[in-house]
Amino acid sequence: MTNWIDIGALEDIPQRGARVVKTARGCVAVFRTGEDEVHALDDRCPHKGGPLSEGIVHGGSVTCPLHNWVFDLNSGVAKGADEGQVATYAARVEDGRILLDATDLVARSAA
Amino acid sequence: MQKLVVIGAGMASGRALEHLIEADPTAYDITLFNAEPRGNYNRIMLSPVLSGEKSFEEIVTHDEDWYAVHGITTRFGEKVVSIDRDRKVVIGENGEVPYDKLVFGTGSSAFIIPCPGHDLPGVVAFRDLEDTTAMSEASATPGARAVVIGGGLLGLEAAAGLRLRGMEVTVLHLAGHLMERQLDPSAGYLLQKDLERRGITVLTEASTKEIYGNGKVEGVRLVDGTDLPADIVVMAVGIRPQVQLAKDSGLAVGRAIHVDAQMVTSDPDIYAVGECVEFEGNVFGLVAPLYDQAKVLAKTLLGQDDTFVVKQLSTKLKVTGCDLFSAGDFADGDTREDIVFRDPARGVYKRLVIEGDKLVGAVMYGDTADSNWFFGLIKDGADIAEMRDTLIFGPAFQGGAQADPLAAVAALPDDAEICGCNGVCKGDIVAAIKAGATDLGAVKATTKASASCGTCTGLVEQVLAVTLGDDFKMPAAQPMCGCTDLTHEDVRRLIKASELKSMPAVWQELGWKTKDGCHVCRPALNFYLLADWPLDYKDDLQSRFINERKHANIQKDGTFSVMPRMWGGITTPDELRAIADAADKYGVPTVKVTGGQRIDLLGVKGEDLPAIWKDLNDAGMVSGQAYSKGLRTVKTCVGTDHCRFGTQDSTGLGIKLEKALWGSWTPHKVKLAVSGCPRNCAEATCKDVGVICVDSGYQVGVAGAAGMDVKETERLADVKTEEEVLDYTRAFIQLYRENAKYLDRPYKWVAKVGLDWVKQQVVEDVANRQALVDRFELSQSIYRKDPWAEHVAREQPRYAPIANLVQEAAE
Ligand code: SRM
Ligand SMILES: Cc1cc2nc3c(=O)[nH]c(=O)nc-3n(C[C@H](O)[C@H](O)[C@H](O)COP(=O)(O)OP(=O)(O)OC[C@H]3O[C@@H](n4cnc5c(N)ncnc54)[C@H](O)[C@@H]3O)c2cc1C
Ligand code: SF4
Ligand code: FES
Numbered sequence: 001m002t003n004w005i006d007i008g009a010l011e012d013i014p015q016r017g018a019r020v021v022k023t024a025r026g027c028v029a030v031f032r033t034g035e036d037e038v039h040a041l042d043d044r045c046p047h048k049g050g051p052l053s054e055g056i057v058h059g060g061s062v063t064c065p066l067h068n069w070v071f072d073l074n075s076g077v078a079k080g081a082d083e084g085q086v087a088t089y090a091a092r093v094e095d096g097r098i099l100l101d102a103t104d105l106v107a108r109s110a111a
Numbered sequence: 112m113q114k115l116v117v118i119g120a121g122m123a124s125g126r127a128l129e130h131l132i133e134a135d136p137t138a139y140d141i142t143l144f145n146a147e148p149r150g151n152y153n154r155i156m157l158s159p160v161l162s163g164e165k166s167f168e169e170i171v172t173h174d175e176d177w178y179a180v181h182g183i184t185t186r187f188g189e190k191v192v193s194i195d196r197d198r199k200v201v202i203g204e205n206g207e208v209p210y211d212k213l214v215f216g217t218g219s220s221a222f223i224i225p226c227p228g229h230d231l232p233g234v235v236a237f238r239d240l241e242d243t244t245a246m247s248e249a250s251a252t253p254g255a256r257a258v259v260i261g262g263g264l265l266g267l268e269a270a271a272g273l274r275l276r277g278m279e280v281t282v283l284h285l286a287g288h289l290m291e292r293q294l295d296p297s298a299g300y301l302l303q304k305d306l307e308r309r310g311i312t313v314l315t316e317a318s319t320k321e322i323y324g325n326g327k328v329e330g331v332r333l334v335d336g337t338d339l340p341a342d343i344v345v346m347a348v349g350i351r352p353q354v355q356l357a358k359d360s361g362l363a364v365g366r367a368i369h370v371d372a373q374m375v376t377s378d379p380d381i382y383a384v385g386e387c388v389e390f391e392g393n394v395f396g397l398v399a400p401l402y403d404q405a406k407v408l409a410k411t412l413l414g415q416d417d418t419f420v421v422k423q424l425s426t427k428l429k430v431t432g433c434d435l436f437s438a439g440d441f442a443d444g445d446t447r448e449d450i451v452f453r454d455p456a457r458g459v460y461k462r463l464v465i466e467g468d469k470l471v472g473a474v475m476y477g478d479t480a481d482s483n484w485f486f487g488l489i490k491d492g493a494d495i496a497e498m499r500d501t502l503i504f505g506p507a508f509q510g511g512a513q514a515d516p517l518a519a520v521a522a523l524p525d526d527a528e529i530c531g532c533n534g535v536c537k538g539d540i541v542a543a544i545k546a547g548a549t550d551l552g553a554v555k556a557t558t559k560a561s562a563s564c565g566t567c568t569g570l571v572e573q574v575l576a577v578t579l580g581d582d583f584k585m586p587a588a589q590p591m592c593g594c595t596d597l598t599h600e601d602v603r604r605l606i607k608a609s610e611l612k613s614m615p616a617v618w619q620e621l622g623w624k625t626k627d628g629c630h631v632c633r634p635a636l637n638f639y640l641l642a643d644w645p646l647d648y649k650d651d652l653q654s655r656f657i658n659e660r661k662h663a664n665i666q667k668d669g670t671f672s673v674m675p676r677m678w679g680g681i682t683t684p685d686e687l688r689a690i691a692d693a694a695d696k697y698g699v700p701t702v703k704v705t706g707g708q709r710i711d712l713l714g715v716k717g718e719d720l721p722a723i724w725k726d727l728n729d730a731g732m733v734s735g736q737a738y739s740k741g742l743r744t745v746k747t748c749v750g751t752d753h754c755r756f757g758t759q760d761s762t763g764l765g766i767k768l769e770k771a772l773w774g775s776w777t778p779h780k781v782k783l784a785v786s787g788c789p790r791n792c793a794e795a796t797c798k799d800v801g802v803i804c805v806d807s808g809y810q811v812g813v814a815g816a817a818g819m820d821v822k823e824t825e826r827l828a829d830v831k832t833e834e835e836v837l838d839y840t841r842a843f844i845q846l847y848r849e850n851a852k853y854l855d856r857p858y859k860w861v862a863k864v865g866l867d868w869v870k871q872q873v874v875e876d877v878a879n880r881q882a883l884v885d886r887f888e889l890s891q892s893i894y895r896k897d898p899w900a901e902h903v904a905r906e907q908p909r910y911a912p913i914a915n916l917v918q919e920a921a922e
Contacts, residue, residue: 007913007916014653014909015653017652019909019913020913021913021915021916022914022915022917024917034296034627035295050669051665051717054657054660054665054669055630056634058629059625059626063629063630065656066667074445100914102916
């Protein structure tokens, strides 16, 4: 089951940038690439907890601002020599609005 | 005979009538309404009509004879005002017509931004013949100016047409690059360059505030204050399906009129076709799918089976000489792979997006000869595994050469300056090489190229490589990052020599291997571009490291530190109170006196930043830029004000220096100090620029270090007045800004270029010193501003979460 929630307009996030969504289980970073794709990942680097939403977005990747680990925005998997993975959430754009699948995010906090 | 009424003589309904009549000319008694006072014509060819390449007569698709021969009753120039579905009649401005079957083909209307002045005479859309005629009439006055709002397909065709008619044309586009929905930034850049070459001015990220004029259009004002005088304003910002009539008639309407795959609306006797329909959530704006719909509608009207399916679309621009093509889906994806080909010399860019063994998207600019072949592969979902490696070279070429990384240098004209210090052009070097100077040393000796500061060494070597081919062995140089084979020095030189003024320009002209760089090259390029083109280039926050993007130092727990400036280390009780209040109000866990003579508030939450800045701003303080590759601090001692040994006003001079330099961006951070006597209490002898006051004046030292390396400053000059200290310092820093590699502190850079060369530029050549100061001040006219205040005013939303689901769940 999916639970699409409208979290804002695409323009609210700068191209090659990110904003966070606060949830009961911590912040989720929502990225917008240079191609206007959106991706949602936990805003916590598996290395030492760096806020990925503050990183530089390039192609389909983000570089953690603390120690430069690079993550694939689609899979959340660390690239290159580093090992680790960030949880991802389904997100899409419709009519200029960003929709986030909040199934795992809202349900838990309501319980 | 059944009565068929058609509303709208557009491209879609026209095509449907052709199919219907061809299949069965006697099936219906047809009445055709059209609000425009004419019948069907090829709307897409209004662009060549505007540019004067075609006449209106040439684009008419159905003339009076055609309607007469097929017995179609035409009611042109008459709008349908309502429909009575109970009585099954259509009500036009001049009376009713009964129907058995009804077709909506009402198309779209142009969307007009409801800004002030949008209804002034002289504001037109680009949709029909009337608009086209209004535009050509406006162009008849010599020297007339046009502003086109919207840099999409339509806006650009309008702009090109008006330019061909001799008008001065400016295109305003809201996004960062032209046609952003069809093109990626690299292709958008090439398109912009082509249009500019035709004399069209293109302003991106241009947001219209108002259109002004007394009784008629006189100009357009932008949100940033730019004022553009205009005799005509063309709005080409998008289209809206015309659905009011359908809505009023009670049909199911979403974004447009709902139809099923047989083009039937929610009323089984009413159909719709063209841009006015919505099918499975899709609306349409290009003719290819409308023609498919027309075919299906004709079948449906004849009681035969057919089904409309949505297919892949491709886009081309009808501007002679601008060859672009885009098709499919070219967004990034985990499972997707990009193949990029750039030929800077020919202005060619091609990008293919592959998923699995299939081609899913393509963007090309400059060479679209193979576009149909690629489009075919996308539409058919063909397996391209076998040709993957050579796919980008097209159908004819299966085994081609790689793009030449030296092509950028090869493309430079002979009069391009290679060695700025000695004014040596490419042509001089090529001549020297041909005359026998076949290595770097020989070129240096005969032409003096790279004999001074040496930063053009890489470029000279590339000229050698291009000229000598395989006979020259290139020394291995450290490329900037994985996105390019060029070194920092090469990139800096080429940005200046080829006048590259945007990030996509660099990626394209220098053959970047990735689509939009990486975290290593983007911050460096952003600095090079803003340092070299302060007025043309717009600082890109997204290419900055977080500290510079949010004007605060990120901490290991994701919080930030906030550090206001204390000019020359001087503060006041009021400032201290404001800092204390802010620390209380925002629960700052740590307040620390830094090694740079000021106070650091550590552990501030990201979302509180604009608020705490606002409080500090209100108390008269500005950002201390403790996070920037730019001016940090100017430390001072108490000097003649209080100290019994002081020889000059070291505190006052420090404050003047800090006020002159703050806000400037530099390759790495820059720190200064001014000590009032050689006892040197401000530690000026280990700074990037350090001044020691003496009885006779000031000793200006540069290139000190006290971080990872410790090094004493070297004497740049002894001067007599404070003004000279200010001039020498600004000139030195500007020279550093223009020449150093990103992330080289001044001491590293001076070690590369030699203090003698620096002295020659800053001390000996008086005119050059002044020119450096002038360029520094030009840049400071943009950057000597408090970024905190700017972010509080404009960027505040960036700091807050976009949404809060914690609250949502609680509700
Ligand atoms: C706050 C401060 C320490 C303090 O509590 O006093 C400080 C804190 C940091 N310094 Fe520093 N430096 C501070 C004065 C210095 C000084 C002394 C000075 O400025 O007089 C030096 C030696 C002088 C010099 O720069 O040459 C200094 C040499 C460095 C270096 C080594 C630079 C080099 O070229 O070798 C780094 C690393 C870098 O920049 O790459 C660094 C980097 C850092 C960073 C930014 C590390 C980072 O990237 O996160 C620290 C940020 C801490 C934070 O979270 O805010 N800091 N740092 C000082 C701020 C001064 C100010 O008011 O702006
Ligand atoms: C300058 C220009 C260039 C273009 N270039 C291209 C291109 O290169 N490639 C491409 O694929 N597409 C292009 N297009 C888009 C293409 O022209 C449209 O997709 C197409 O014309 C839509 O066809 P339609 O039949 O749905 O609507 P239209 O052709 O707009 O016809 C609708 C007609 O209905 C009439 N009407 C509306 N309401 C009523 C009413 N109540 N009563 C009576 N009549 C009414 C209107 O007056 C209009 O004549 C271009 C468009 C323009 C304006
Ligand atoms: S010395 Fe090291 S630990 Fe201390 S502030 Fe500077 S960078 Fe951080
Ligand atoms: S915390 Fe992300 S790389 Fe270290």
